[in-house]
């Protein structure tokens with residue numbers, strides 16, 4: 001299981017770079033658009049749509065890093081007060097529920113991605129920007145997050161990770 | 172009793188919403204309370220761009236669809252969406268109805284692909300060109316930054332302007348601060364509701380005619396589940412809309428908004444006929460031909476045949492078109 | 505099952521799931537899913553969820569969130585926050601609770617560059633909390649003051665929330681942004697006065713009083729804040745850029761400040777990666793909380809719960825000003841477990857027409873609405889700012905952060921009452937600058 005966990009972390013590391021690239025793109029491209037409008041009086045065609053797609057990529061490619069960095073908010077007020085085996089069990093349950101949520105989103109998102117690809121969906125405007133690839137990335141990011149959350153739950157349940165990362169940080 | 176969800180992406184005071192509200196009210200009334208409609212406005216249930224999928228999958232029962240938001244999903248319906256072709260909005264409504272009856276791929280698009288019953292065709296009345304500074308000719312549009320969406324961006328570019336896509340919520344502020352010189356593609360009611368005239372009081376009729384068709388649909392399974400009597404009520408209401416109710420409702424709404432706009436300082440004007448003709452020549456038939464070449468043909472649709480049906484329908488209904496534009500209403504006040 | 509019972513069970517389920525440590529987005533999403541399945545069925549839910557994740561993220565108006573957070577992250581890495589805190593300390597560090605006041609002033613200053621409450625709390629918290637602890641402050645006051653100070657981030661322009669209100673209600677975004685300014689200053693003053701009262705028995709060390717010359721010299725060191733302020737607000741106000749564009753340009757400017765600063769050049773690669781990565785994870789966290797809240801609020805909308813409540817209030821025949829007051833108070837229970845964006849989407853379609861229909865100023869109501877929503881950022885059990893502070897200050901348990909924030913909730917109520925009864929405080933600046 002630890003091997004699987006490490007493999008997932010490596011994949012999430014790769015996905016994070018994709019997310020960072022799109023975040024950087026948003027910052028630079030929007031600035032370039034403003035400069036282009038000021039200097040040559042013309043907006044960059046398709047940029048509006050690409051900015052929205054970038055946001056999608058930042059969110060769904062950054063999901064893995066968010067779990068690794070403990071970025072999702074949780075309330076550990078009550079569970080912290082419980083004996084370790086109980087708080088461990090509840091934390092594992094919490095992550096199983098997170099995995100369930102990702103699954104609940106991943107399955108319909110996959111249907112949506114398949115439909116979008118089948119019609120080669122694009123966004124309107126002066127310039128046609130294809131969007132089906134971002135819908136595929138959305139579904140992929142969600143499936144990956146579901147798997148990652150399940151493995152995370154298993155790691156906590158078997159005592160390989162502390163139920164609350166803060167405790168491991170303070171040791 | 173049947174409870175239906177009507178799910179609209181626009182506010183209840185937007186242009187087509189006045190038509191939709193009449194239909195919903197009458198449906199409830201004439202069914203004797205047997206059909207109840209819960210109304211969700213302004214994307215409060217589903218968000219913009221999700222309404223077609225929602226009505227197809229049955230998470231809503233009725234909705235208003237503007238084809239511009241679903242370009243990849245309704246390629247045939249987009250063949251109805253033109254500027255500079257149909258002079259009056261009531262004519263456009265009847266043209267859409269006729270072509271829907273005559274052109275099988277259009278019917279298939281709604282009935283089979285999206286599993287929808289078309290309740291009635293509607294549209295977005297007229298779209299003024301809203302400018303901060305006065306203009307007198309098409310030449311004056313050159314280089315101006317104008318907010319547009321969908322096919323409106325194409326018109327702006329063909330007329331020599333710079334099309335700037337922008338979220339609706341940013342438009343007023345962008346006009347105010349001069350990021351934009353003008354706005355195109357908002358129907359008259361929406362432009363006034365957004366208070367664009369506070370910043371850009373110059374509203375022009377550029378000869379583009381009726382603005383953006385739309386269609387109010389019901390999930391097919393739901394429609395087929397209605398009693399024969401209730402189905403008949405829907406058909407009757409649609410026929411009343413086609414028979415003059417549409418024009419009557421819209422004329423009243425447009426008159427109210429014209430009075431409001433004039434009181435708040437809007438200047439409703441028309442470009443000279445020669446300039447309108449110049450604009451028309453820049454846009455049509457090139458725009459329609461582009462749809463035939465780049466959308467219809469690759470999708471295996473006989474685009475030329477559909478456009479021929481549209482031309483015939485326009486010839487049939489244009490002489491009786493009577494829904495007045497805002498500038499005409501202002502002149503007759 | 506009766507819809508009232510389903511609603512109560514769904515709300516109860518949120519608290520149960522949160523209590524056992526389920527991630528917040530999952531607690532909201534699953535409770536919403538439960539409500540939808542009970543009132544419709546599973547296939548209805550799955551159909552609804554098809555496009556939700558994508559369309560929640562593919563939203564141009566939300567792109568300002570990562571851009572403003574990124575700007576804040578670069579500014580933080582370039583030590584802008586530390587310098588600002590240093591300046592504020594020179595001005596008020598000698599007063600009782602002076603360091604906490606300095607933290608609040610820093611928040612106010614940083615709020616002028618950051619559009620996000622979370623980013624403000626995180627940035628200021630990272631510099632101010634260690635200083636306060638070193639000086640022997642009560643950790644609850646230290647944590648509570650920066651968690652509360654963060655709310656200035658959405659009140660003092662630029663602000664994601666002010667723009668969001670404008671977009672939902674179709675009032676002018678520019679007017680809303682400018683309207684946030686004076687209430688932001690008032691909030692800052694009330695926080696500082698309140699801190700002086702809370703900390704009057706504080707035995708912690710005070711900084712020596714600095715002379716005027718020293719204060720002004722120190723202020724000059726915080727020039728970057730002024731530059732970012734000018735780029736962002738000046739750009740929007742002069743009509744050069746839209747808010748989203750201001751976010752992108754501000755982020756790029758802060759990026760250049762980081763690259764060119766002496767502090768930033770050491771380990772630049774790591775600092776850049778850290779800025780991008782923390783921005784990404786914060787964006788994901790915010791977006792997923794919004795997706796979860798979106799599912800829950802879809803259920804509430806479907807069941808027409810807020811409508812029923814708001815309509816009951818509107819139809820109750822109470823005097824207009826009291827109606828507005830009750831509507832605003834509704835945000836407190838909602839704010840306990842919904843995020844500000846969801847609260848606005850759910851409630852404004854009913855509240856806004858009601859309030860404007862009664863003849864009240866939409867900008868005035870907007871600022872009050874944003875104030876009430878920001879209180880939700882520091883109320884338990886779901887308080888984004890308190891979560892972030894508990895994440896930064898790992899020695900102070902979340903319960904203590906919430907306890908510290910309680911004082912500031914009381915101060916917020918004072919500010920809201922002032923704004924409520926004296927509308928001109930809110931409306932004067934936008935009406936003067938942009939006309940009625």
Ligand code: NA
Nearest residue numbers: 615657660662
């Ligand atoms: Na701010």
Ligand code: NA
Nearest residue numbers: 839880883886
């Ligand atoms: Na809260």
